[in-house]
Amino acid sequence: MSQFPQTPDFTGALAPVRVEADSTALEVDGQIPAELNGKFVRVQPDPQFVPFIEDDIFFNGDGSVTALTFRNGQVDLRQRFVRTERFLAEREARRALFGRYRNRYTDDASVAGKDRTVANTTVIGYQGALLALKEDGLPYRLDRDTLETLGRFDFDGQLTSETFTAHPKYDPDTGHFCGFAFEARGDGSRDIVFVEFDTSGRKVTEIWVEAPFPGMIHDFCVTERFVVFPLIPLSVDVQRLRRGGAHFQWEPEQAMLFGVMRRDGDGKDLQWLAGPPGFQGHVVNGFDDRNRIYVDLPTADGNVFPFFPDRNGQTTPLETLRAPVTRWTFDMSGKEGRLSAEPLTAQNMEFGKFDERYAGRPYRYGFLLGQDWSKPYHADRVGPPHPFFFNTLVQIDVTTREQQSWWPGPTDSMQEPVFVPRSASSAEGDGWLLAIVNRMAENSSDIVVLDAMRVAEGPIATIRSPLRLRMGLHGNWVPAAR
Numbered sequence: 001m002s003q004f005p006q007t008p009d010f011t012g013a014l015a016p017v018r019v020e021a022d023s024t025a026l027e028v029d030g031q032i033p034a035e036l037n038g039k040f041v042r043v044q045p046d047p048q049f050v051p052f053i054e055d056d057i058f059f060n061g062d063g064s065v066t067a068l069t070f071r072n073g074q075v076d077l078r079q080r081f082v083r084t085e086r087f088l089a090e091r092e093a094r095r096a097l098f099g100r101y102r103n104r105y106t107d108d109a110s111v112a113g114k115d116r117t118v119a120n121t122t123v124i125g126y127q128g129a130l131l132a133l134k135e136d137g138l139p140y141r142l143d144r145d146t147l148e149t150l151g152r153f154d155f156d157g158q159l160t161s162e163t164f165t166a167h168p169k170y171d172p173d174t175g176h177f178c179g180f181a182f183e184a185r186g187d188g189s190r191d192i193v194f195v196e197f198d199t200s201g202r203k204v205t206e207i208w209v210e211a212p213f214p215g216m217i218h219d220f221c222v223t224e225r226f227v228v229f230p231l232i233p234l235s236v237d238v239q240r241l242r243r244g245g246a247h248f249q250w251e252p253e254q255a256m257l258f259g260v261m262r263r264d265g266d267g268k269d270l271q272w273l274a275g276p277p278g279f280q281g282h283v284v285n286g287f288d289d290r291n292r293i294y295v296d297l298p299t300a301d302g303n304v305f306p307f308f309p310d311r312n313g314q315t316t317p318l319e320t321l322r323a324p325v326t327r328w329t330f331d332m333s334g335k336e337g338r339l340s341a342e343p344l345t346a347q348n349m350e351f352g353k354f355d356e357r358y359a360g361r362p363y364r365y366g367f368l369l370g371q372d373w374s375k376p377y378h379a380d381r382v383g384p385p386h387p388f389f390f391n392t393l394v395q396i397d398v399t400t401r402e403q404q405s406w407w408p409g410p411t412d413s414m415q416e417p418v419f420v421p422r423s424a425s426s427a428e429g430d431g432w433l434l435a436i437v438n439r440m441a442e443n444s445s446d447i448v449v450l451d452a453m454r455v456a457e458g459p460i461a462t463i464r465s466p467l468r469l470r471m472g473l474h475g476n477w478v479p480a481a482r
């Protein structure tokens with residue numbers, strides 16, 4: 001096979017790009033605020049080579065990091081692949097050697113034992129460098145300016161797990177870097193570890209616990225006193241892996257479980273609280289009031305990942321999924337915790353961000369991508385909605401449930417935003433949203449800058465990317481001063 005599969009995972013906004021690039025002073029329509037001084041870093045899965053697995057999936061692509069550097073009202077672009085062990089082995093061979101997503105038993109024999117991660121899920125500033133992360137392996141460290149890969153990173157020997165999440169959090173009060181790992185002792189293990197590193201990078205907390213079944217814990221929530229692990233009903237079975245099957249299998253009857261434990265404990269207090277069957281999305285934010293924990297996250301009534309079907313090969317049709325942002329309340333005042341859920345939105349939403357100075361603390365504003373089907377969509381020009389399709393950027397006030405949104409147009413979709421505060425002392429939500437717009441009709445990408453308090457007014461600046469940015473996953477803002 002010398003061409004990518006002509007499937008939704010490899011066409012349209014998800015067509016591979018496979019280009020490394022540098023471009024200085026991008027074209028801008030409008031005015032970039034002078035206060036925007038730093039880097040918007042984000043990552044797209046982007047396969048270096050055509051896969052030999054015919055039904056390969058988007059999540060299996062090599063991490064390609066884009067840095068958009070904002071300085072003095074100008075923007076520069078740099079894009080580099082993360083030089084993982086896997087990337088280097090395949091570059092040497094000039095072809096794909098690694099097989100199915102998270103299934104080592106499908107690899108070419110020549111790469112047995114090599115690190116399989118593609119570091120393609122997020123990129124975040126850490127200790128003066130960047131970490132490119134994917135939940136199936138250790139982080140890779142990158143130079144924050146050149147994006148040169150500095151190597152695999154185990155927190156200077158302090159990380160004892162085989163994997164590390166793509167959704168770590170900074171505690172705004174202590175500056176601690178909080179992370180976790182699932183399948184932390186290898187494929188199909190039920191082991192979970194929670195870790196915290198202080199501002200000097202020293203490990204100060206390590207708590208090992210076990211999940212009731214081996215499944216996906218993609219994101220988590222860290223409040224002032226608690227940690228919450230949403231265990232998604234996507235199960236892992238090593239026998240299935242050995243047969244060449246998918247890493248994850250959808251379990252339609254399995255309840256959504258939430259592991260709740262204290263941050264300052266030893267893990268013995270961990271409780272798994274059960275909701276209905278469903279699929280827990282990315283955490284927007286959460287907080288506690290000592291006895292109760294509130295966690296806001298999109299919650300779907302079926303399988304969000306059609307590429308991980310159930311044991312009969314069935315999945316939920318995406319067009320029938322309902323996935324509103326939902327506030328989960330965990331009442332831990334009694335001996336046994338209790339949980340309840342309440343939708344905050346009517347629309348499906350995902351890829352939520354917030355003002356991270358309020359991480360794990362009571363907060364007011366969430367910034368998400370929404371699916372607004374009241375807006376026109378020109379499928380005749382750009383095909384059916386792609387698997388990660390969201391057509392609006394939404395600000396929600398979680399205290400009043402008021403929303404405002406911006407819709408780019410009938411042939412566009414959006415990628416996850418980042419929020420940048422106006423200054424260190426500005427009020428919550430006072431700042432900017434940066435987000436990539438997939439201009440599907442033009443086969444191009446723009447980066448838009450919006451006033452986060454005036455989302456409905458649309459972009460104050462639109463930056464033209466000189467190359468199409470493939471649909472990506474996550475990113476972060478790295479201030480110049482950090």
Ligand SMILES: [Fe+2]
Pocket residue numbers: 121166167218219282473474
């Ligand atoms: Fe994610």
